[in-house]
Amino acid sequence: MKLLSGIVLSLTLFLNAGIADSKPDPVVDELDQLADEALQLTKFSRFEEAKSLLERYAVLFSEHGMKEQTFTMDELRVLSAAHHEALRAVTSVDGEKEERIRLVTAFRLANDAVQSNHQPMWLEMESPVMDGFRQVKNAALDGDRESYDRHLNAFLSTYRVIQPSLKIDLPAEKLQKIDSKIAFLDKYRSNFTEQDWASQLEDFEADLKSLFTGVDEDEADPSLWWVISMTGSVIILTLSYVSWRKYKGEKKEMKRKDRNN
Template sequence: MRGKLIILLVLNVLFSGFSVQADSKSSMTELDQLADEALQLTRFGRFEEAKNIMERFGELFSEKGVIERQFTMDELRIVTAAHHEALKALASVGLNTNERVKKVTAFRLATDAIISKYQPLWSEMERPIMNAFEDVKSAALEGDENLYNTELNEFLSTYSVIQPSIKISVPVEKVQRLDSRIAYIDRYRSTFSEQKWMQELEGLEADLKKLFSEINKDDTDPSIWWVMFMTGGIIVSTLSYVSWRKYRGQKLQKQKRKDLND
């Protein structure tokens, strides 16, 4: 009886934990869906509807992030800033649809980054980022300063789409290194010699490739295995204890019957 009680207690703890996780997952799914819906509406030019969805997102995100503390302070700050920029873009009549889509996409990717800890959506931006960078390199090799400035501006605009997301997914020192390289190239774009241009661009290219190769690795969170091991260990230990108690009880009963017969 005592063994059964132990099993029931263990299962109760496990299932209550699963229930909390299910509720948390449900709210995360809702946030993800709202962010995605806002992006789709923006792409179709339905800016007022997208704004309404964004406002609903803001209320839920505030509740889950501030009240229930499901996010870190950095995650709150980054997603809140991306959310603010997206809302401002949707409300700005001076921005064209493409620019609005970029701002809302940056917000969408940042939202996904706090929910999808492994292989986030922004990792799928490798091709457009690297293609934009290749155009910068080509313009530099041609020695066309005007074309170079145009292509560099386009690259910076494309990179800004994933910038909030990588601040969530990538260690801060790596993000700072990458941002420093980009800021340096942007600031001194008109003062580089051709040799210096290529040296800086090759360094940035290496960092960009490393960024995407590392985030696309199929790593499994070690804590998941630890939880599985511990959960399985508790159940196995409990069942083993109960089985041992049952075996011992049966053995004692046999011994008593044997003593009575003797």
């Protein structure tokens, strides 16, 4: 039993160490909090205060995010671009409030996407994105060009809110496929008929839906699952070995008693 206890203790310490390593980075947490507060201030039209928080974000991001390699190169690129747009939104003298909120929201969601492996916030945009596209599809199938243009513009604005987050969380090939189809819809918006667009719009709706499936699964570190699997396997093998030793010992003791009798 000492052998079993030693193995279990060693593996437990190793497993706890792996879990500790997976804890969120405090720098990333602080950056995410700054982005969240900037969004809340933007919603209340407190643009100067939001600007101050975004500038504080830029300093912290430069000091830790870049120098200490807290983020991957792709994350650095996406967050830098989203931050630039958010800062431009709150400092613009003639920007509409809704557009300001959209740009700062896109920045906020991108920050969350960096640190959230389970249920990133951008998944909550599924209904606005899908409902917006269905309006585009219905207008196209009805042959209503004016309504199609209006709904397509609204859909594109909604999609751009989650686009930075998609660049962080999705494979490049999958996102490129979606973006190319969106660009096609936008470029050839005036050249459609009900017959030409029906199948294409149905396919694209399925592609959009696929953005929101599978991402919310818990993406734990594969090495952690390996440790858990190995722990269970070793414990089972050890218990089997201990049971076998006990069985052999009892059998040997019975033989010794039989000889004595």
